[in-house]
Amino acid sequence: MGQLAFFVNSDICIGCKCCEAACKDIKDLPLGPRPRFVRDFVGGEWKVDVTDPTLYRQEGVFIYHVSVSCNHCANPACVAICPVGSMTKDPETGIVSNDLEACIGCGSCYDTCPYKAPQILESDMKAYKCDFCKDLLEADEKPACVATCPMRALDYGEHSDLMAANGDACDVAPLPSSEETGPSLVLKLHREAKMDKSDGYSTSLYVSDR
């Protein structure tokens, strides 16, 4: 098996956050860390109509959503920086996992990950992140987020297969540049997708208890 990856179809995602909830549920996580989180990107303006001040007209108003988790990167900055070696990348599947027994909750992984994917739970000072639901994969089941999405906007598979079927897009505002870590992520961009973060603002901030 080669590197596993997620496919995220931002063009049909409705931002319902069922994927976030399913992930927290399967991992039995309390308030705080979200191994999968949905970024909302919003932009445009409403302006007073010059011909009728009682009316407003919209200029370039848009919103779209991008569901993000750990991207099990080709060059995982989290693995490189972890001082106790608890963050590791599986040589066969490419899945990046954190050994919670060994994790000391220093937060170096959160600080260095451009996606802010590993998030610290203050009550036990451990970094929680997506492990690709490898227990479910071993039981021949889909990852919980993929199985739950009501729009079927999420999928998974070998990175090379997903790219062959869908192209190789993995950059879009408000995500960080893919150049740093080489995310195992394939995006179908929303029809109003922007590449520049200054074209809008994100309404969904990362949650960290640090």
Ligand code: SF4
């Ligand atoms: S569950 Fe599907 S539609 Fe809902 S936010 Fe997640 S990816 Fe988007």
Ligand code: SF4
């Ligand atoms: S997305 Fe972040 S946490 Fe996941 S492998 Fe890449 S650098 Fe590590």
Ligand code: SF4
């Ligand atoms: S694969 Fe599992 S752990 Fe990863 S984001 Fe989806 S539900 Fe969460």
